[in-house]
Amino acid sequence: MKAARLHNYGEPLQLDEVDLPKPKGDSVVIRVGAAGICHSDIHFMHGEWQKTIPVKLPVTIGHETAGYVEEVGESVRGLAKGDVVAVFGGWGCGVCQFCKGGDEQLCNSPIWPGLSQSDGGYAEYMYIPSYRFLVKAPGLDPKYVAPLTDAGLTPYRAVKRIRHMLNPNSFTLLFGVGGLGSYAIQYLKLLSPTNVITVERSENKIKLAKDMGSDYVINSKNEDVVSSINKITGNHGVDVVLDIVASKDTLDVGIACLKKRGTLVLIGLMGNSFNMPIVESIINEYSVIGSLWGNYNELTEVISLARANKLKTIINPFKLNDVGKAIESLEAGKIQGRAILIP
Amino acid sequence: MKAARLHNYGEPLQLDEVDLPKPKGDSVVIRVGAAGICHSDIHFMHGEWQKTIPVKLPVTIGHETAGYVEEVGESVRGLAKGDVVAVFGGWGCGVCQFCKGGDEQLCNSPIWPGLSQSDGGYAEYMYIPSYRFLVKAPGLDPKYVAPLTDAGLTPYRAVKRIRHMLNPNSFTLLFGVGGLGSYAIQYLKLLSPTNVITVERSENKIKLAKDMGSDYVINSKNEDVVSSINKITGNHGVDVVLDIVASKDTLDVGIACLKKRGTLVLIGLMGNSFNMPIVESIINEYSVIGSLWGNYNELTEVISLARANKLKTIINPFKLNDVGKAIESLEAGKIQGRAILIP
C-alpha cells in the first residue's frame, strides 16, 4: 500500500509502497478515509521535536485519522468490516495512573501514531494495535470525522474543564479562530449560555467567528482588547480566557482581561513562556491551566455531537498523492478550515 | 481607650487615646484579647499599598484579632458579653457575587479592618459593624485564636483547594516554614495522607518543619531541590506545590518539580511575576492557582481544629505598649511563630 513517509527531517515526504502487518489478537487494520493535516505534523517533520521524541525514521505521518474497518484480529469485539471509525490518537500504556484514570493522552509513556515511533494515517491503510483505540462513527463520512480527532477534540476538553464556570452572566474570551477556534465557539454555545467574545485580526476569521455564534468579536487590529473587554463586561472582566494561540502577547492581554477568580486555559503552542503576575494572581485568585488534546470518552462525545448534526466542520480536501502541495498550502496560511488527505 | 494608630506612612505608630462608637443594630464592640502582627501590616505602614488602597490617616492597624464580646447592638443574635470571638477580617458588601457565594474575603468592594479605611485590632477595644463577622471560639484563649484569623486561615484555604489531589501516593512540596508554613504542614497531615516535603534553609525552621510532621525536609543551602525531589518521588515529581514564599526563585523551582497534572498554589507575596512555561504547562496539564486568605466557614473549621486540640500555634507575645518593639523584632526576623499584641 501507499504511505507518505518522512525519511529525513526537513525533507519532503516520500510516497512509498509499504507492507502492513496482518491484524492479530486485539489489533485492527483500517482503510483510511481521511487524514487531517495539523501544524504539529509540520513541527515534527521539521525535526523540531527530535530531541524530545526521538524517532527512528522513516515513519508515516498523520495523527488525525478516520476510515473503515478493513480486518480485525481474533480477539476484537464489536467491530465489523466496513464500520466507520475514528482513531483515538493517545495510545496509552493502559496501566499508569493517567491511563487507568481515563486520560490515555496523558500516559506516562504514550505512543502518538504519526508523531512518534508508530506509523500514522497519511496512507491507504493504518494498523491499530488495539480496537480500544477506535471510536465508532456510524452514519458519518470519514472526511468529516478525521478533523474531530484533534482539532475538534482539543477545544472540547478545554471547554469541558471550565464548563462549570460558564453561567448565563459569564463572559468567555477566545483568542484564535483557526482549525480549533471555530470548534471552541460551537462548544461554548452548545454546552453553556456563556457570552462569547472572540479576538481576531483578519476579516475572514472575524466573519467565521460570527457565523459560528460568537456574541462579540474584537478586531485586535483596530481595537485595544483590554478596553473593549472592559466596555463589554462593565469593567468586571471575563470569567474564562481560552487561548488557542498562547503566544506571549495574547497571554499578557488575556491575564489583564480576567475577572476575579477567572481562569485562563492554555491550549495553543505558539509561545515559550509568559509572565504570570504574582500579587494580582493571589489577590484575584486567578487560575492558569494547561489543557492537552482530549481523552477517549471526550472523543465519543464530540462524535455524538457530529452524529446529531450539531457541529460544523469545514474541510479542505487533497489527494494523498498531493500531500506535498497540501502541506505547502498549510504552511503558506492558505487553508480555510482543516486540510485533509484522501487516499 | 488606647489604640496604636498610623498617622503618616513610614512613621512609627502612636498610642492614642480614642473614643469608640456604642454598638447599634447588628454591630458589636469587643475587648481585644490579642492582635497578631503580620508582614502585611508592615507593608501597609510603609505606604507600599497607598495607591492601591487609599486610606485617610490616622487608622488603627491590625487585621488578626480575637477577644471578648463587650457590648452588642439590639439586633445581634447569639452573642453575649464575655464570649470569646475571632474577628473574620474580610468584611464584604454582602451582595456581590463573591459575598453571596460565601467568599466575602474576595468581595468586589471589601473592607479589611486594619488594612483599609476601618480601624483594626491594635487597640484595647474594636468596633465590628456586624456580628456576622465574628466566629465564636468557646474555651480558647484569644492569644491562640488571633493568629488563626490570617496566618492560620490562609494555608487552610490553600490546602482545601487542592485536597482532592492529596492521595496516599501523592507528594506535596512546601516552600517556607514561617508563620503560615507551620500551619500548612499540620493541615496537610490532618486533612490527608499525602507525603509532605518541605524546603528550608535555616536549622531552626528545618527542625520546626520536622516537628510539625513534614515527612522530608530539603535544605536548599546544601541540596539541589529538583534533584532531591526526583530522588524522593522516583522521578515523577510532586502533585502539589504550596508556595508560601512565592518569589521568582521558588516558583521556577516549583514548576520544575511538578508531576504531570500537578498544581502549584501561589500563597506568598514576595515576588512580582514568574515565567510560566507554555509548552510544558500544556503537555503536562499543569495548573497554577492563586489562593487568598480564607472565608468565614473556613475560619470556623480552623477554630474547630483548635478547639479539638489538634493545632499547634507558637506565639510570641508583646504588650500593646511595646508595639514599636514588636514590629522592630518582626522586621529584624527575630520572631519565632507569630508575634501578638496584648492590650
Place this chain on the structure above:
Amino acid sequence: MKAARLHNYGEPLQLDEVDLPKPKGDSVVIRVGAAGICHSDIHFMHGEWQKTIPVKLPVTIGHETAGYVEEVGESVRGLAKGDVVAVFGGWGCGVCQFCKGGDEQLCNSPIWPGLSQSDGGYAEYMYIPSYRFLVKAPGLDPKYVAPLTDAGLTPYRAVKRIRHMLNPNSFTLLFGVGGLGSYAIQYLKLLSPTNVITVERSENKIKLAKDMGSDYVINSKNEDVVSSINKITGNHGVDVVLDIVASKDTLDVGIACLKKRGTLVLIGLMGNSFNMPIVESIINEYSVIGSLWGNYNELTEVISLARANKLKTIINPFKLNDVGKAIESLEAGKIQGRAILIP
C-alpha cells in the same frame, strides 16, 4: 395599603387595609409589581404545615414577588426609587454554615416571607428587611420576573446540580411540565447538549414540552415509560431523572429508567416516601438527591437569562382584588403557566 391576608387556616384570604413600617437601616419597601401564586401557598393556607411552621395569623401570603423600589433605609447601597427588583425569598440568618456558604434558602433558621411569620407579596407594598435580599432586574417587567423567583429558580438549581453529567450523549428524563417543568426543559437546552425526554399525560402539556424544546415526549397514558426509555436510549437508560412531580409512582418508574451511575433529582413534593432499592443502587452506583429552591446567585443567573431574552415565561394575570378567583382557578387546574396577582 391593601394586603390579602390569611386570618384562619382553611378560610379565604381577606383584603385588609394595613400599615407598612418605614424602612430604616438596611431595609427597603417595594411597590409590588406582581406576585406569583404557587401550590405551596395553597398548602400553607389550608394549614397543612401549621405544625412544621407555626405562624401567628394574620399573615400576608406570597413568596414569589417582584416590583419597584419605593423607599430605602439609610444604609441601603446600590438601589434607587423605581428600580425593578426581584425578591429573593430565602431570608437566612446570615451567619450559619449554610448562609455563609451561599445557600441562604437552606438556612438553619430561615424566614420565608409569605410562608412563615413574615408578610409576603399579595399586597400593594412589601417590606424587605435587607436590600441584600433583592436582585435588580433592569429592563424587565415585574410580571415576568415574579415567577422566576420560585417556579423559575427551583428547576434552575436542580439543573445546575447535575449539569456536569449532561454530555452530548446523555439523556435526561423529566416528569411534569407545569409551572416548573417548562423552565426545566429550557435550562437543560440552554446549559447543555443533553437529549431531553419528557413524560406527560395531557395533550396541552405534551405540546408545551415540545414547544419548550423537549427532544422526545412520552405520553404515559398510552405508553409504558420504561419500555419507551429503553427504546430511546438503546437499553442504557437515562443519566438523569428530574422528578418535578415526585410521587411514589413517578419515582418508582424514574429509578427503573436510570442508567449506571445515574442520578435522580427530587424536586416535587407530591409523595411521602418511595422505595429505594438497595442492591440495584449499589451495583449501579445510583444517586438520589433532593434539591430545594435556589440561592441568590442562582436567581441572578436566571434573571440574566431573562434579560438576554432567552427564557419564555407564560403568565396568567389576575387583579389583586380577584385573589380568591385566582386561587380557585389554580386549585381547579385551570391555570396555564403561572398565575400572578397584580395590585
Place this chain on the structure above:
Amino acid sequence: MKAARLHNYGEPLQLDEVDLPKPKGDSVVIRVGAAGICHSDIHFMHGEWQKTIPVKLPVTIGHETAGYVEEVGESVRGLAKGDVVAVFGGWGCGVCQFCKGGDEQLCNSPIWPGLSQSDGGYAEYMYIPSYRFLVKAPGLDPKYVAPLTDAGLTPYRAVKRIRHMLNPNSFTLLFGVGGLGSYAIQYLKLLSPTNVITVERSENKIKLAKDMGSDYVINSKNEDVVSSINKITGNHGVDVVLDIVASKDTLDVGIACLKKRGTLVLIGLMGNSFNMPIVESIINEYSVIGSLWGNYNELTEVISLARANKLKTIINPFKLNDVGKAIESLEAGKIQGRAILIP
C-alpha cells in the same frame, strides 16, 4: 494444580486437580499467596445469584487474591517472576464509557473472576488475562494484600466519594465494624479530620471500633441511636452516614440522623429496599448514593497506605485444603477480621 471448585450450587467445594493455560500475549499466571473469603462467595455458592449472573459450573471461587508472578506472556511489561501482586477483580471490557472513564469495576459487561464465568483465587495458581489487572505490592506479604482487594478497597472508594464533606467540624456515622468497617474507620481518620461515630452491638466489635480510632461508639443494644447522635452533634445530625450493613433498619435510622445537606452512602447488601422520605429529602437536600467496590487507581492508593505501614489488617488464615472449614467458620460468624486461604 489444586483448585477449590464449585460443581453444583449449594454443595461444598471440591478440591480438584486442574490444568492451567500457559500465558500468552498480555496474560500472566500468578502463584496464589492468599485468597480472601468473602460473604459474596457464600451467596454465590448458594446459588443466590445464578439468575443474575448465569455461570456454567464448575468454576473456581475467590475474588480477593494476591500472590507472586509465576510466568508472563510475551507482551507483558513491567512484571518479573516473583513480584508480589494484587489482583484487581473488576475485569472490564476496556472500551465502554465506564472502563474508559477509569471505573472498570462498573463495566457494562464485566468479568469478576471467582464470581462469574472465570476462575478465581481459591487455588494454587491463577490465570490473569491481562497484566493491566495486576497491581504491584513490593515488600508486602500476600496474606495482608489479598483482603485489600475487596474488603479494603470498597470502603476506600466510599470514603473518597464523600471526602470533600469531611471537614474538622463534621461528623461521620458508620454502621458495621466487620471486615469492611474496620478499614472504613481507618480511612476516615487517615484522609480527614472528621469525627467518627460507630454503631455496633457486640463488645468485641465495640472494642475494635475504638482501637481503629472511632471517636465515639454507640452500643445500639442499650442506646437509642438517634438520641445519642443528637446529643453528640448538638442536634445538628451527621454530615455523612456510611452504611456497611445497609439493612432496612440501619437505613431508617441513618436517614433520621442526617444533617441538612447530608449524604448517606449505601455500601452493604443486607436489605432489599428502604423508604426514602420525599419531603424531608428535598427540604434538607439529602443525598443517598450507592458505592460499588473500587477502581484500579483506588487499589493502588490502598496498597500505598499498606506499604507505608499505615493500615491495620486482621487476618484469620486457613490452608487451602481446609477451605470447607474456613467457609463454615465464616457462616457461623466465628471469624475475626478476614478469613484467608493459603495454598
